[in-house]
Each structure stands twice: as C-alpha cells, then as structure tokens.
Amino acid sequence: MFQAQNSESDVFEAAYRASRDYQAGLNDRTVMPTDAAIKSLKSLHTAMPDAATDDVSIINELHAIGSPATVATTGGRFFGFVVGGALPVAVASNWLASTWDQNAGSWLLSPIAGELESVAGAWMLDLLGLPKEAVFGFVTGATMATFSSVAAARSSLLRRQGYNVKQKGLSGAPTLRVVMSEEIHPTNTTALGYAGIGLDQIATCSVDDQGRIIPDKMPALDANTLVMLQAGNINSGSFDDFTTVCVKAKAAGAWVHVDGAFGLWARASEKKSHLAAGIEMADSWSVDGHKWLNLPQDSAIYFCKDAEAVHDVFGVSATYLMQDANRQPNNFTPELSRRARGVEFWATLKSLGRQGVADIVDRSCHFATLFRSGLEQAGYKVLNDVVLNQVVFTAANETQTKAALKLIQASGRVWLGPTTWKGQYAMRISVSSAATTLADVEESLAIMTDALKQVRIAQV
Numbered sequence: 280m281f282q283a284q285n286s287e288s289d290v291f292e293a294a295y296r297a298s299r300d301y302q303a304g305l306n307d308r309t310v311m312p313t314d315a316a317i318k319s320l321k322s323l324h325t326a327m328p329d330a331a332t333d334d335v336s337i338i339n340e341l342h343a344i345g346s347p348a349t350v351a352t353t354g355g356r357f358f359g360f361v362v363g364g365a366l367p368v369a370v371a372s373n374w375l376a377s378t379w380d381q382n383a384g385s386w387l388l389s390p391i392a393g394e395l396e397s398v399a400g401a402w403m404l405d406l407l408g409l410p411k412e413a414v415f416g417f418v419t420g421a422t423m424a425t426f427s428s429v430a431a432a433r434s435s436l437l438r439r440q441g442y443n444v445k446q447k448g449l450s451g452a453p454t455l456r457v458v459m460s461e462e463i464h465p466t467n468t469t470a471l472g473y474a475g476i477g478l479d480q481i482a483t484c485s486v487d488d489q490g491r492i493i494p495d496k497m498p499a500l501d502a503n504t505l506v507m508l509q510a511g512n513i514n515s516g517s518f519d520d521f522t523t524v525c526v527k528a529k530a531a532g533a534w535v536h537v538d539g540a541f542g543l544w545a546r547a548s549e550k551k552s553h554l555a556a557g558i559e560m561a562d563s564w565s566v567d568g569h570k571w572l573n574l575p576q577d578s579a580i581y582f583c584k585d586a587e588a589v590h591d592v593f594g595v596s597a598t599y600l601m602q603d604a605n606r607q608p609n610n611f612t613p614e615l616s617r618r619a620r621g622v623e624f625w626a627t628l629k630s631l632g633r634q635g636v637a638d639i640v641d642r643s644c645h646f647a648t649l650f651r652s653g654l655e656q657a658g659y660k661v662l663n664d665v666v667l668n669q670v671v672f673t674a675a676n677e678t679q680t681k682a683a684l685k686l687i688q689a690s691g692r693v694w695l696g697p698t699t700w701k702g703q704y705a706m707r708i709s710v711s712s713a714a715t716t717l718a719d720v721e722e723s724l725a726i727m728t729d730a731l732k733q734v735r736i737a738q739v
C-alpha cells in the first residue's frame with residue numbers, strides 16, 4: 280500500500296473514488312454507524328506523528344475508518360432531525376470551490392465568490408418573496424444568521440432611541456426587550472446571548488396546540504422590543520401568524536425577526552407558501568442552505584431590510600480592504616476570511632430552478648402525509664397537524680413508544696429520534712433529504728408498523 284510519493288492527481292483520484300464508493304454504498308449500509316465502526320475510531324488516537332505519511336493512504340484510511348463512522352444523512356432514510364441531504368450539484372460545486380480555495384471575504388480577493396453571492400442572494404430574495412432592497416450575508420448556519428440579524432436589530436432599535444451602540448458599547452445602553460414564543464428553537468436564545476441580550480430580557484408568549492404564538496396573549500410591544508417569530512416549529516412544523524404579529528409590531532415600532540431555518544423554504548412552494556403569508560412584513564430573516572435546500576453543511580443566509588443597521592455592525596472601513604463599487608462580502612458577515620458559500624447556493628438554485636426547489640418542499644411534505652396516514656393505519660397516534668415535513672407520533676403509552684422506537688432504531692434501515700411534545704414523550708419524523716424516495720418511505724413505514732406489532736405482542 281505505501282507509496283513514497285503521490286502525485287496531486289493520485290490524491291484527488293483517491294478522494295473521488297472514495298466519494299463515489301461512499302455514495303454507491305449508501306442504500307445498503309445502516310443509517311447509523313455500527314458498533315464496530317464506532318469501535319474502530321479508537322485507532323485514530325495515536326501520538327502526533329513525527330514522520331510524514333503519503334497522501335493517498337491518508338485518504339484511503341479516512342474512507343476505511345471514517346466513512347463507516349458517518350451518519351447516513353445524505354441517504355433517504357434518516358428522519359431524526361431536519362438536517363437535509365446534499366444534492367450532487369451542491370457537492371460537486373463545493374468540491375470545485377474547495378479546489379479554488381477562495382477567500383470570500385473581499386471582492387478583490389475573489390471576484391467570482393463576490394459575484395456569485397450577489398447573484399444567489401438576489402435570487403433568494405426573489406424566490407422567497409422578500410423585499411428586494413434587503414441586504415444579506417452568507418454565514419455558517421441559522422444560529423449565526425440569527426445572531427447577525429439580532430445584532431442589526433439591536434443597533435437599529437437603539438439608534439432610534441438616540442443611542443449609538445457601535446460607539447458607546449452595550450454597558451450604558453437602554454435595555455432591550457425580546458418577545459418570543461416558548462416553543463422557539465433554543466439557538467435563538469444562544470444568538471441573543473452572543474449579542475449581549477440575556478435571559479432576563481426575554482418575555483415568552485404562550486402558544487396554541489400546534490406551537491404557534493397566540494397573538495392576543497402577547498405582552499405589549501413597544502419601540503424597544505425585538506420580536507422573534509418562527510417559520511417551521513421543529514416538532515410540529517407550524518408557522519407563527521406573521522401578518523397579525525407584524526401589524527402589531529409595526530404599529531409599536533418593534534423589530535420582527537423570523538427564524539425560518541427550514542420553514543422559510545415553504546415560500547418557494549405554491550402549495551405551502553400560504554403558511555408563511557405576511558412573512559415579508561418582518562425586518563430580518565434566517566434560513567439554512569444546509570437543511571431543506573440540501574447543500575453541504577456550513578451554509579446559511581440572513582436577510583435584513585435595514586442596510587444601515589447591518590453596516591453599523593459589520594461594516595469595515597480599513598483601507599487595506601479596498602472598498603470599491605463592488606459589494607464587499609465581509610461588510611455583511613461576522614467573519615473576514617471565509618469560504619465561498621455562495622458557490623453552491625448559486626449552482627444548486629440554478630440546477631433546480633424555482634420548480635425544483637418547490638418540488639423538494641412539496642415532495643417532503645407529501646411524504647410526511649404518507650407517514651401520517653401509514654402510521655395511523657398501523658395504530659400509532661399522530662399528535663400534530665401535518666402541515667409541513669414534520670410528524671410527531673406515539674404508541675399507546677410511553678413504555679410502548681420507547682419500545683417501538685428502540686426496535687425501529689435497531690433495524691438499522693431507518694433512523695428517527697424521540698422528542699417531547701406538549702409534555703408527552705413522542706417520536707418525531709422530519710423529511711428533509713432530497714434523496715428520500717417513495718420506496719424509502721414505504722420501507723420505513725413497514726419497519727414502524729412491524730415494531731408496533733412486536734411491542735403489542737410482547738405486552739400481551
């Protein structure tokens with residue numbers, strides 16, 4: 280095996296072969312790594328090597344030890360969380376972008392990265408029906424997208440009260456209030472913390488049976504308030520009532536941010552966009568590329584109507600960065616040097632077109648309804664209104680639910696996890712991989728049906 284020297288093409292060939300081999304094996308492997316695959320990770324724990332190792336053997340070792348220890352989220356039967364798969368064009372454009380190794384922070388350092396972000400950002404605004412004048416930044420995930428938006432919101436709300444946070448810092452600033460649902464994704468609280476907004480500043484609102492904010496029960500809003508809404512509840516998939524809340528917020532001078540990590544994509548579907556009606560009235564939005572659009576991980580975007588607020592936070596004016604007429608990517612993101620995230624956004628949106636994006640959303644939602652009816656037929660109880668890609672369900676009681684979930688997971692052919700919904704232990708299905716087929720849904724349903732039968736027999 281050992282080769283003293285490899286040419287560059289040898290190592291790229293090895294990576295290409297390993298990737299093809301991984302892809303080809305996806306359907307036959309277990310969704311989660313086997314115990315043996317996890318055990319063999321121990322062999323990675325060696326001392327820092329003194330001598331060099333040839334590159335091809337490193338890629339081969341990565342494939343031999345690493346590939347089996349992955350979770351097959353790019354396959355069709357991982358339903359555990361909304362993580363999305365990775366479309367071929369997304370992976371391929373990401374490979375090419377890695378080869379380019381562009382520093383996407385400045386237009387001068389990468390004209391192609393800069394232009395692709397400008398184009399892909401504008402396409403996204405159009406596709407999602409958001410205000411054309413909104414600015415955007417390409418970040419790692421929805422958490423950072425929300426942080427970026429919250430930082431802009433903070434700057435804007437304080438500026439309107441005559442306080443310049445960039446100049447004076449937070450310590451003497453008026454205390455902002457945050458109003459959000461008790462059901463909001465926990466990363467929103469994390470993002471608020473990064474922006475210096477603490478738990479004591481948050482007022483939570485009660486929600487209805489689907490986890491939506493009840494607008495009438497919201498605390499009073501004012502010009503010192505940041506409202507955080509949700510497009511796509513991580514359990515039920517439900518959407519807050521954007522129109523009602525945004526009208527209230529506008530009247531009060533409050534800022535509205537929407538966490539649309541996966542749910543914002545509903546706007547791309549004619550069948551589902553009604554769920555997100557009025558969302559364009561908000562001030563800022565977060566959405567992941569690495570979930571429902573099926574881009575590789577480390578890919579999200581935020582949009583913000585208030586360009587001045589974004590500039591307040593991220594605007595850089597160091598002369599060496601050579602500001603010019605071109606959009607400077609780093610004026611919109613927390614980082615300076617970073618990878619060219621716009622590349623796979625552009626390639627994938629071009630590959631899919633409007634219709635293709637809508638198809639991914641519609642297909643996932645359709646599969647979720649097949650799961651709902653199949654599970655009900657099998658004797659499970661579905662707890663949520665299946666409006667999107669999420670299905671929350673139980674067996675007759677917690678003991679049975681736990682036992683059934685254990686059997687489903689042990690099948691190795693499909694993976695989903697537990698959640699808590701309205702205080703009840705439940706199982707949750709999220710359909711978000713573009714690789715999921717009808718055959719995957721049918722095979723998974725057969726396993727779930729069989730699991731409940733076995734649990735019932737064992738209990739008699």
Ligand SMILES: *Cc1c(COP(=O)(O)O)cnc(C)c1O
Nearest residue numbers: 420421422423464466538540567
């Ligand atoms: C996944 C998710 C997040 C966090 O997104 P990251 O991309 O993991 O940072 C936030 N909100 C919702 C609703 C999510 O599904």
